[in-house]
Amino acid sequence: MAGFSRFLAVLRLFDETASAWTVPVMSDALGVPSSTVYRTVRDLVAAGFLEAANDGAYRLGPAFIEYDRLLRLTDPLVAAGRAALHEVVLQARTPCVALLSRLYNDQVMCVADEAARETPFRSSYERGRPMPLAQGATSKVILAHLPARQLNKLIGGPKDPRAAQHGALRRELVDIRKRGYCSTASEIDPGLAGIAAPVIVREAGIVASLSLVANDSMLDESQRRRLVLLVVSAASLVTEALAHTRNPPSTQARSRLVQ
Amino acid sequence: MAGFSRFLAVLRLFDETASAWTVPVMSDALGVPSSTVYRTVRDLVAAGFLEAANDGAYRLGPAFIEYDRLLRLTDPLVAAGRAALHEVVLQARTPCVALLSRLYNDQVMCVADEAARETPFRSSYERGRPMPLAQGATSKVILAHLPARQLNKLIGGPKDPRAAQHGALRRELVDIRKRGYCSTASEIDPGLAGIAAPVIVREAGIVASLSLVANDSMLDESQRRRLVLLVVSAASLVTEALAHTRNPPSTQARSRLVQ
DNA sequence: GTCAATATTCTCATTTTGTGAGAAATGAAT
DNA sequence: ATTCATTTCTCACAAAATGAGAATATTGAC
Numbered sequence: 001m002a003g004f005s006r007f008l009a010v011l012r013l014f015d016e017t018a019s020a021w022t023v024p025v026m027s028d029a030l031g032v033p034s035s036t037v038y039r040t041v042r043d044l045v046a047a048g049f050l051e052a053a054n055d056g057a058y059r060l061g062p063a064f065i066e067y068d069r070l071l072r073l074t075d076p077l078v079a080a081g082r083a084a085l086h087e088v089v090l091q092a093r094t095p096c097v098a099l100l101s102r103l104y105n106d107q108v109m110c111v112a113d114e115a116a117r118e119t120p121f122r123s124s125y126e127r128g129r130p131m132p133l134a135q136g137a138t139s140k141v142i143l144a145h146l147p148a149r150q151l152n153k154l155i156g157g158p159k160d161p162r163a164a165q166h167g168a169l170r171r172e173l174v175d176i177r178k179r180g181y182c183s184t185a186s187e188i189d190p191g192l193a194g195i196a197a198p199v200i201v202r203e204a205g206i207v208a209s210l211s212l213v214a215n216d217s218m219l220d221e222s223q224r225r226r227l228v229l230l231v232v233s234a235a236s237l238v239t240e241a242l243a244h245t246r247n248p249p250s251t252q253a254r255s256r257l258v259q
Numbered sequence: 260m261a262g263f264s265r266f267l268a269v270l271r272l273f274d275e276t277a278s279a280w281t282v283p284v285m286s287d288a289l290g291v292p293s294s295t296v297y298r299t300v301r302d303l304v305a306a307g308f309l310e311a312a313n314d315g316a317y318r319l320g321p322a323f324i325e326y327d328r329l330l331r332l333t334d335p336l337v338a339a340g341r342a343a344l345h346e347v348v349l350q351a352r353t354p355c356v357a358l359l360s361r362l363y364n365d366q367v368m369c370v371a372d373e374a375a376r377e378t379p380f381r382s383s384y385e386r387g388r389p390m391p392l393a394q395g396a397t398s399k400v401i402l403a404h405l406p407a408r409q410l411n412k413l414i415g416g417p418k419d420p421r422a423a424q425h426g427a428l429r430r431e432l433v434d435i436r437k438r439g440y441c442s443t444a445s446e447i448d449p450g451l452a453g454i455a456a457p458v459i460v461r462e463a464g465i466v467a468s469l470s471l472v473a474n475d476s477m478l479d480e481s482q483r484r485r486l487v488l489l490v491v492s493a494a495s496l497v498t499e500a501l502a503h504t505r506n507p508p509s510t511q512a513r514s515r516l517v518q
Numbered sequence: 519g520t521c522a523a524t525a526t527t528c529t530c531a532t533t534t535t536g537t538g539a540g541a542a543a544t545g546a547a548t
Numbered sequence: 549a550t551t552c553a554t555t556t557c558t559c560a561c562a563a564a565a566t567g568a569g570a571a572t573a574t575t576g577a578c
Contacts, residue, residue, distance in 0.1 A: 315555085
């Protein structure tokens with residue numbers, strides 16, 4: 001391990017349950033001499049990615065807040081999505097949370113969320129939290145619209161030992177793609193239902209989903225149909241907006257996008 | 260330039276007005292061969308700090324969203340502040356924005372904000388946006404509570420050429436510290452007033468301010484007094500919460516904290 | 519104040535790693 | 549098939565990170 005990976009390794013130590021680290025402890029955890037860790041930490045502090053807490057401990061630094069704002073302002077998906085989410089929670093006329101989510105490595109991550117007023121519950125999907133790939137309407141819609149090759153990498157191709165278990169999932173995904181949306185209940189949070197529709201802009205390498213989370217017990221059939229329509233139309237509005245913000249899909253490097 | 264600074268230099272290219280860069284353009288802007296930039300970009304993409312857009316361009320990546328959430332959950336100031344801001348905008352009973360801000364390099368940055376319902380305006384202070392040090396109640400409260408040495412570094416010591424101009428500011432800061440809060444109008448946004456109170460926890464190296472932004476024309480004297488009380492008491496609540504979350508301020512490394 | 523303890527920085531010989539110029543490869547569009 | 553821009557690769561070289569330990573700086577306790 002060396003160079004950039006040293007910095008990544010230090011940052012990756014920090015998570016919800018371990019939010020402050022001292023140099024000796026990092027040194028132990030990483031198996032790297034403390035003099036090296038001191039240098040790494042000093043650079044990260046200078047850059048604002050870490051900052052000194054008390055007792056010689058360090059925590060994540062404010063640079064992440066700054067870059068998060070930049071991304072919020074400039075990322076086409078997030079920018080287009082935030083306005084749409086606002087509309088969705090307004091028009092839903094029921095306690096709910098609206099989410100915009102995307103693929104992130106081999107997980108799904110929400111990149112924007114908005115709750116309706118007086119919404120008494122929270123969704124497990126929250127901005128910045130990686131979530132499982134194969135559960136919940138939000139994730140399944142994304143899976144359903146991945147290119148075959150990429151899907152195989154993620155859930156294992158036909159010769160994967162657990163291919164049998166994936167059979168049902170794959171059939172469900174085909175169905176979702178046909179239908180144009182996905183509706184689930186209690187797959188992630190007990191008692192909560194999810195309704196999700198795809199936001200796909202291939203030329204931009206964008207594969208995302210717009211979803212609504214509401215109390216399952218408060219949804220009768222007509223209500224559910226109304227919300228499905230709301231989510232589907234909001235998702236296509238976002239798709240439209242993204243398709244038009246695009247620079248002309250002119251030259252090369254298309255493959256990189258789809259990754 | 261080399262090593263870590265190469266990565267920082269690439270990330271620093273991105274801002275509100277330049278949100279997508281191609282490798283050749285970066286290479287030009289940085290004066291670094293494109294083969295090197297390609298390697299740097301590849302590493303940043305692998306880490307999620309950049310991602311491929313279309314046309315061979317790159318934009319900021321989703322890792323910032325992930326780390327921002329971690330920080331939101333684990334940073335003591337942000338965690339303690341968010342609850343307080345929520346209370347403040349509820350009890351303000353007027354359109355307003357509540358902010359929690361801190362020192363960030365030689366600027367002031369908001370780390371948490373919340374708007375009251377139906378607030379028709381926005382404050383220039385917004386989460387993650389660096390703001391000037393010497394304007395606005397939010398910033399001045401922070402300046403007023405900085406250790407003398409640090410203040411001198413920021414606004415220039417007695418022998419600074421522009422020392423004369425700082426005389427008035429320094430007197431104002433002394434006054435703010437005595438008073439325990441700061442109230443300004445139209446210093447940042449025309450027509451908006453700011454009311455700020457300090458959140459100081461020296462042992463933790465925390466120097467921050469909690470502030471409220473409202474329409475100046477809607478504030479009569481009694482209203483203003485009420486809001487000052489609200490802000491001051493919310494700020495001391497946050498201070499209390501932080502003082503207690505502290506690990507025993509036992510061993511060393513106190514100096515690093517104050518930076 | 520002195521002292522002990524710990525965090526942090528510094529030094530330097532060694533080795534690894536990044537660097538840079540150009541060639542080669544990739545993949546999409548014509 | 550060919551063209552074009554993007555991206556990766558190669559390799560000799562220079563530069564930077566590494567690690568062990570010493571030196572320094574701070575702090576809390578006495």
